Amino acid sequence: MIHRTPRRTHAERSAATQQRLIATAIEVIQSRSFEAMSIHELARTAGMTSGAVQHHFESKAALMMRVLAELIAAQDREGLLWPAASLPALQRARHFVRSAWHIVYAQPRFMAAWNIYLGSRNQPEVVAHIAALRQDLNARMHTGFFEAFPELAGDPEREGFVGLVFSTLRGLGLLEMFRPADEAAHAQLDCLATLIAQRCDGLARAGAPASKPRPRARPPRAA
Incomplete structure (x- = not known):
């Protein structure tokens, strides 16, 4: 019998994408600087479009609040x-x-x-x-x-x-x-x-x- 992995819900996929973006943002900040971390740079580093990133974080400020929460x-x-x-x-x-x-x-x-x-x-x-x-x-x-x-x-x-x-x-x-x-x-x-x-x-x-x-x-x- 073939066991199929249950498909993740939209909320689960969205949460996983947000965590990947947060981790990528932290990497950019640590390897370069806060100023270098823009929505555009995050999208480029994560292999996504800027529009896709803004679907999860409407602004750099919103992203930074989540990043800081993860760091704390x-x-x-x-x-x-x-x-x-x-x-x-x-x-x-x-x-x-x-x-x-x-x-x-x-x-x-x-x-x-x-x-x-x-x-x-x-x-x-x-x-x-x-x-x-x-x-x-x-x-x-x-x-x-x-x-x-x-x-x-x-x-x-x-x-x-x-x-x-x-x-x-x-x-x-x-x-x-x-x-x-x-x-x-x-x-x-x-x-x-x-x-x-x-x-x-x-x-x-x-x-x-x-x-x-x-x-x-x-x-x-x-x-």
């Missing part, structure tokens, strides 16, 4: 990112910093996401979507960080400290646009891990009680 989803790898809270502080800190660097900040998709962000500043609908995505990612990253480092829960400067941690990682990641990470960058990552561990150990020795975070005047920056 690709970063959402907390299962590999966060160490067990039962480990010694320095071991946890080294695990987190190295994992965050290799999984998120040293990846081409991180640079691609920032290319999208910087290139979309004059597109309000994209900027608004980016802000919502970053806020959601930021909340998840902060939650994971304080679960991995519960000693910091009672730190009255906890939000400032976690902002410093992620700002350092983000800054080193952005430098990847200009040069690959060198020994100095890796030394800074080691220093960051040591700083996290020292703060955890200091608070643990002081027996800092858990306290509610202080009210923030503005939302913390995204990771």
Whole structure:
């Protein structure tokens, strides 16, 4: 008996085409630049017509919002990112910093996401979507960080400290646009891990009680 593969529905074919276009768009951005990624260029690279691409994404802005959502989803790898809270502080800190660097900040998709962000500043609908995505990612990253480092829960400067941690990682990641990470960058990552561990150990020795975070005047920056 011949088993025929069930024919995909129109919605399934459309979703598959959109995913292929999104993957192609990410490749164009990573290998060239955000500015090089136009509907025409995407169509040429994907072997389609511009009209066929616009059937799925009516504008570059709409496409970029989907691309950014995919890039953010690709970063959402907390299962590999966060160490067990039962480990010694320095071991946890080294695990987190190295994992965050290799999984998120040293990846081409991180640079691609920032290319999208910087290139979309004059597109309000994209900027608004980016802000919502970053806020959601930021909340998840902060939650994971304080679960991995519960000693910091009672730190009255906890939000400032976690902002410093992620700002350092983000800054080193952005430098990847200009040069690959060198020994100095890796030394800074080691220093960051040591700083996290020292703060955890200091608070643990002081027996800092858990306290509610202080009210923030503005939302913390995204990771």
